[in-house]
Amino acid sequence: MSEIINVQNLVKKYDNNFTAVKNLNLKIRQGEIIALLGPNGAGKTTLISTICGLSSITSGLIKVNGLDVIKDYRKTRELIGLVPQELALEPFEKVINSVKFSRRLFGKKDDNEYIEKLLTKLQLYDKKNNIIKSLSGGMKRRVMIAKALSHNPQILFLDEPTAGVDVELRKDMWSIIKELKNEGVTIILTTHYIEEAEMIADRIGIINHGELLLIEEKKELIKRMSVKTLKVKLKKTLDIIPTKLKKYNLKLIDEGKSFLYYYNTGKERTGITSLLSDMNKIGINLFDIQTEETSLEEIFVKIIKE
Amino acid sequence: MNIRGIHAIYRYEMNRSFRTLIQSLVSPVLSTILYFIVFGAAIGSRMDNISNVSYGAFIVPGLIMLTVQMQSVNNASFGIYFPKFIGTTYELLSAPLSFVEIVIGYVGAATTKAFSIGLIILCTSYLFVDLDIKYPFFMLCFLLITCMTFSLLGFIIGIVSDNFEQLNIVPMLIITPLVFLGGSFYTIDMLPPFWQNFALLNPIVYLISGFRWSFFGVGDVPIFTSIIFMLIFTSICISIIWYIFKTGYKIKN
Numbered sequence: 001m002s003e004i005i006n007v008q009n010l011v012k013k014y015d016n017n018f019t020a021v022k023n024l025n026l027k028i029r030q031g032e033i034i035a036l037l038g039p040n041g042a043g044k045t046t047l048i049s050t051i052c053g054l055s056s057i058t059s060g061l062i063k064v065n066g067l068d069v070i071k072d073y074r075k076t077r078e079l080i081g082l083v084p085q086e087l088a089l090e091p092f093e094k095v096i097n098s099v100k101f102s103r104r105l106f107g108k109k110d111d112n113e114y115i116e117k118l119l120t121k122l123q124l125y126d127k128k129n130n131i132i133k134s135l136s137g138g139m140k141r142r143v144m145i146a147k148a149l150s151h152n153p154q155i156l157f158l159d160e161p162t163a164g165v166d167v168e169l170r171k172d173m174w175s176i177i178k179e180l181k182n183e184g185v186t187i188i189l190t191t192h193y194i195e196e197a198e199m200i201a202d203r204i205g206i207i208n209h210g211e212l213l214l215i216e217e218k219k220e221l222i223k224r225m226s227v228k229t230l231k232v233k234l235k236k237t238l239d240i241i242p243t244k245l246k247k248y249n250l251k252l253i254d255e256g257k258s259f260l261y262y263y264n265t266g267k268e269r270t271g272i273t274s275l276l277s278d279m280n281k282i283g284i285n286l287f288d289i290q291t292e293e294t295s296l297e298e299i300f301v302k303i304i305k306e
Numbered sequence: 307m308n309i310r311g312i313h314a315i316y317r318y319e320m321n322r323s324f325r326t327l328i329q330s331l332v333s334p335v336l337s338t339i340l341y342f343i344v345f346g347a348a349i350g351s352r353m354d355n356i357s358n359v360s361y362g363a364f365i366v367p368g369l370i371m372l373t374v375q376m377q378s379v380n381n382a383s384f385g386i387y388f389p390k391f392i393g394t395t396y397e398l399l400s401a402p403l404s405f406v407e408i409v410i411g412y413v414g415a416a417t418t419k420a421f422s423i424g425l426i427i428l429c430t431s432y433l434f435v436d437l438d439i440k441y442p443f444f445m446l447c448f449l450l451i452t453c454m455t456f457s458l459l460g461f462i463i464g465i466v467s468d469n470f471e472q473l474n475i476v477p478m479l480i481i482t483p484l485v486f487l488g489g490s491f492y493t494i495d496m497l498p499p500f501w502q503n504f505a506l507l508n509p510i511v512y513l514i515s516g517f518r519w520s521f522f523g524v525g526d527v528p529i530f531t532s533i534i535f536m537l538i539f540t541s542i543c544i545s546i547i548w549y550i551f552k553t554g555y556k557i558k559n
Contacts, residue, residue, distance in 0.1 A: 052400040056558050074308070074402035082400045088393030092325065104314030105401040147397070 004030040004079075004155060004186050005051065010060035012046050012210075020046040022210040023060070030154075033177065033187045034215075035197035037300055038207035044190040045085060047207070048157050052082045064155070078106060081153035083144045085160045091133035095124060098132060099146045106151035115150065122146050122176065138169040145176065156180060158189040162196060174200050194300055198222075206303050213303055230261040230272060232279075233288040244282050248275050311403045315411025316418075319385050323419055330381075331423060334373050338427045341369050342434045345491060356493055357524045362435040366428070367518040368490030374424040374449065375456045375485055375510070379477050382416035382460030387473050390464070399558065405551035409461060416457035417450070424449050437521070445520035451536055452513055458543035465556050484510045489518075494526040509539060 005028035012021040021043045028034055036044045049055035051062055053073060062069045064076035090098060099115055119125045122142045127135060132143060141161065148156060158177070162170040170193075177187055177200055191197055197204050198218065205215040214221070237256040248271065250259040263270040279286065323330040346362035353361035389395045398408055431437060439445055460477075467473040488510030494502050505511055506527075515525035516532025525532065550557065 052396075054396055054399045054558065056554050077400060077402040080400065082396065084393070084396050086393050088396060090389075090392065090394060097321075101314055101318055102397060104317075105311045105397060105403065107308040107310045107402060109310070 002030050003027050004065055005188075006061075006063040007047070007051070008061040008063075010047070010050060010062060011058045012043075012050055012055060013058040020210050021050070024207075024210070024212050026205065026212055026215065028186060028188060030186055031181065031184055032202040033181050033189070033200055034203045034205060035201035035218075036188065036190045036205045036207055037192075037194065037197055038190070040192075042207045043210040044207050045159055046210075048082070048159055048188070048190065052080055052157060053077060054082075078151070079154045081148035081151065081156045083148045083156070083158045083161055085163060087137065087140045087144065089132045089140055089143060089147075091131070093132055094129055095119070095132060095135070095143055095146075096128040098143065099150050102147040103150035108151050114152070118146055118149055121179070123172075138166070141169070141173075149180075153185070155186045155188070158187065160190055160192065162191070162193065170196070206300060227262050227264055228270075229292045230263065230275075231258055231290045231292070232261065232286050233258045235285040235287045238284070242282055242284070244278055245275070245284075248278075308401075308403050308407050311401060312407045312411045312414070315398075315408065316415045319381075319412060319415030320418065322385075323381075323415075330419060331426070334377055334423050335426055335430060338369050338373050339430060339434075341365070341372075342431065346434050356496075357522060359522050360435065363437050364518075364522075365491055366431045366435065366437060367521050368488075368514050369431075370424050370427050370449070371452065371488075371510075371514045371517050372485050372490045373427055374420045374453050375481065375513075376477060377423050378416055378420040378453045378456035379460035379463065379481055381419050382413055382457040383464035383467070383473055383477070384460075385412045385416055386461055386464035387467055387470075391470075395557070409458075409547055409551075413454065413457045413461050416460060417453045420453040420457065421450055424453065439521050440523045441520045445517070448517050448520055448536075451540065452517065455536065455540045455543055458540070458547060462543060462546050462550070465550055468556075484508050489514045489526055509535065512536070513539075 005026070007024060007026040010021050010024045010026075011019065013019045024043075024047065026047075036047070038044050046055060050057050051064070051069060053069065057070065065079055067076050069076045093101075096115065096119070099119065100110060103110070103115065116125065116128075119128050122145060124139065124142050124146055127139060132140065135143065145158075145161070161177075162173050174196070177189070181187055189196075189201075201218050203215060204218050204221055206213045231253075233254075234257060238252060238259070239256060241250050241252060241259065248261055250261055252259050261272070261275060263272060276286070342362070342365075345365055349361075351362075355361070356364045389398065463473065463476050487505065488508050489505070494505050494511060494515075497505060512527055512532045512535035515527045516529055516536065519525035519529045519532065549555070
């Protein structure tokens with residue numbers, strides 16, 4: 001996949017001297033879904049704002065489709081759709097007029113067929129003549145997405161799209177996002193919900209204190225960072241871990257009825273076979289075994305703490 | 307140039323006025339009619355002619371100026387402040403629009419609204435007084451430039467304001483007194499000598515005088531002084547807006 005966004009050495013410093021983004025480098029590939037995770041105030045929204053033109057850049061360079069977002073702002077902005085975090089809509093306007101207004105701002109001719117298709121896809125068609133004020137929070141969120149997509153952007157920024165949204169609507173949003181990806185739209189979303197990133201992202205970036213701590217393929221990240229836990233239930237209770245098994249760093253639990261063994265799936269050998277073999281040699285019989293995997297949330301917390 | 311983008315803003319702003327037609331149009335016209343009744347008919351009938359013009363006709367340019375200046379400021383300031391207040395400026399900033407195009411959209415709409423109201427008041431005034439406009443083309447140009455300049459001023463106020471109170475402070479506490487004391491209802495030479503000189507410090511005097519000159523061929527100050535003053539005032543407003551957009555003051559983070 002070719003690269004559609006390239007952020008080079010981006011620094012964003014506010015007037016009060018607070019540096020929200022510190023020398024950040026990021027490359028986003030065309031057609032991917034990238035989730036930016038990070039705690040509040042990490043710099044996620046500031047990063048998006050600088051790419052979209054809402055915030056000025058202190059230093060560094062941002063290129064969209066090979067074009068500078070400052071020098072060639074007209075061309076780069078035409079490629080981008082933005083759904084901000086807050087529900088910012090003109091309350092007294094009709095849904096359809098609001099969406100058409102957004103399209104016109106981008107210098108595009110009216111295209112009623114496209115707008116109606118878009119509203120249908122976002123389950124807004126029946127509400128197209130409703131005043132925005134009368135819509136529910138979830139519907140307003142959909143209107144925000146419709147506005148962002150009104151000019152056929154190739155890139156869509158979603159700043160916490162499912163914040164404060166119920167589970168059902170969140171799942172609807174995910175399917176909308178996946179559908180957009182299938183249509184070739186590059187999607188960059190920020191979220192607090194690790195589950196969201198786990199469900200829909202191709203790559204995950206973790207931002208904290210204005211720095212990009214990592215960016216990696218989701219599957220690779222989980223594989224590399226995840227530690228699996230093997231819980232072995234024993235037929236007979238153990239008082240202490242036998243000397244021959246000490247090298248496995250086992251942890252006795254349940255008053256000696258079970259122990260835990262931690263292993264990394266990313267390594268060539270997990271050590272499970274040799275553990276079971278050594279147990280057999282010294283006559284420890286197992287009753288049951290089960291495994292647990294580290295979630296992305298635990299990985300996220302670990303990286304942020306580090 | 308993003309003509310469709312400019313048109314989108316312009317149309318959106320005009321539609322907003324049509325949604326609130328009573329507040330946008332009926333209210334200022336009604337207020338002016340009341341001024342005509344009180345100052346033109348009731349009090350004016352007991353007043354002497356000024357520069358060979360009946361008092362009722364004399365106050366027409368002043369009343370038009372009074373209304374269009376207030377309307378320009380109010381329309382333009384609210385036009386840009388409301389998106390700031392509800393957070394929709396992100397749409398403007400993330401669209402392929404230059405700052406000049408954004409200003410043209412908002413100021414153009416505010417100017418159109420104020421100019422239309424000015425013309426409606428002018429037409430209404432014919433119901434109350436006999437009026438003969440000496441320089442109609444100049445009058446229209448002067449009215450248009452006044453509407454545009456005060457719309458630029460309103461745009462600045464809308465950008466700078468952080469809340470509705472601040473939005474109203476300048477129009478209420480500065481512009482309204484200046485307009486009332488700017489010769490809408492009298493000529494400067496009707497004031498005592500000290501106040502005549504003091505009145506010349508009021509920038510609105512030059513605008514009302516220039517506009518009145520286009521009606522009757524007479525004004526408080528020479529017409530060229532009015533024109534030069536108008537150009538200076540317009541230039542100052544444009545310079546401030548240019549600075550605001552160049553630095554992103556109160557617009558960009």
